[in-house]
Amino acid sequence: MYRTILFVHSLLRWLVLISGAWNLLAGLAGVASKRPYVKADRVAGLAFMITIDVQFLLGLALYVALSPLTTLTIFPHFGAAMKDRVLRFWAVEHVTLMVLALTAAHVGNVLVKRASDPLLKHRRSFLWTLLALILLGAGIPWQILPYGRALFPW
């Protein structure tokens, strides 16, 4: 169970990033061309919401129940884990940055829905998706980092 969820969590990061990039480019193109906010824009936003929400739930399951890293190594010795660069990343940094990314994505989604002017919708979509992507990029354990993981789960 643990390995399967970790595999999916690792792979799904790419769908989160791809759908986020798609939403970002749709917003940018909308601002540049001043075109109406069309169904394809809504679909891009929805795809980003769905992938990031599922990823969040999988991450939460790993964090609170499935991962031996948190349940066996970090939680029983939280104070000591805070002093270790790698364990601190998994204990707080990854979770915090991803919760902030999820919040930015959702705030953006609500603000886009509330705006009545198409240009304002595109601008909000672009800016909040950009913020979410920066936070996602900062929270991903890229291979070159001390706590890095492989780019693909196989």
Ligand code: HEM
């Ligand atoms: C929503 C965006 C998220 C992205 C893009 C993301 C991405 C990743 C990636 C790439 C890994 C490494 C997987 C591997 O070993 O190949 C990972 C591991 C992990 N993530 Fe996330 N994550 C997200 C959210 C979360 C959240 C919200 C939590 C906790 C509440 C979380 C908890 C974990 C844990 C505990 C691990 C390590 C599990 C282990 O090695 O045993 N993730 N995540």
